[in-house]
Amino acid sequence: MTWSLGLSVGPGGVGSAVGLAGGGVHLIGAFPTIARAVHAAAQVGDGAPARIVLVHPTGVTVGELGRHLGNLALAGVTDDDAQLRTDVEVLHALTGRRVLLIDADRDLIAGHPGKTEPFDADRLAALVAKQPYETTVALTGHPETRDRYHVAGRDYAPMIVERPALAALALQVPATTALVSTPRTAGALRRRPALPLVWTVVPMIAVILLLLLL
Known part of the structure; x- marks a missing residue:
């Protein structure tokens, strides 16, 4: 049976979903870990997943992405075509609107594509005012930490988004949707091998010989 695997990583753990x-x-x-999330999903599917989507918080570093992909490989998922999507990208693709995501766990406002800045109620108001009728304000984070952010953004009726649910939402986004802020494949994050020394030395020798002949 063909199936897809969706994962969502964040400060509170890893969400897992299957299509x-x-x-x-x-x-x-x-x-708590990618390995356990993959194991639980594999009990539902049969064989390797035909599609893999990994959702991560907007603004994470390449090093953090590499760590998540390494954990994915250790969990037995080595597909080089795993799609990487930010949380804001998923919400933007599903709503078709400009999304401002309040990340309570990281005290940030995240926008599309890939922009983050420290949370500030006045700054949020200014960002919404730029496109008030085309903007959706969303809120994510642990319930114990997001309450004060919900109060600060109450005028915009923020949409509560649980990070684990992003794993399921990401599978509803067509695989052909273009990515903006992250590489499409895991291989794009790997370091490429250095060129052999001979390819560095040969051009230098050629230049020296040319100068001697002049």
Whole structure:
């Protein structure tokens, strides 16, 4: 049976979801590690997933992405075509609107594509005012930390987004949707091998010989 794997990483853990051919998308749950999230999803699917989507917080470094991909490989998922999407990209693709995501866990406002800045209620108001009728304000984070942010953004009726649910939402975004802020493949984050020394030395010798002949 063909199936897809969706994962969402964040400060609170890893969300896991599966998409089944003809069976819709199902949220498996939240787990402390990628390995456990993959293991739980694999109990539903059969064989290797045909599609893998990894959702990560907007603004994470390449090093952090590499660590997540390394954990994915250790969990037995080595598909080089794993799609990387930011949380804001997923919400933007699903709503078709400009999204401002308040990340309570990191005290940030995240926008599309890939822009983050420290949370400030006045700054949020200014950002919304730029496109008031085309902007959706969303809020994510642990319930114990997001309450004060919900109060600060109450005028914009923020949409509460649980990070684990992003794993399921990402599978609803067509695979052909263009990415903006992150590489498409895991291989894009790997360091390429250095050129052999001979390819560095040969051009230098050629230049020296040319100068001697002049």
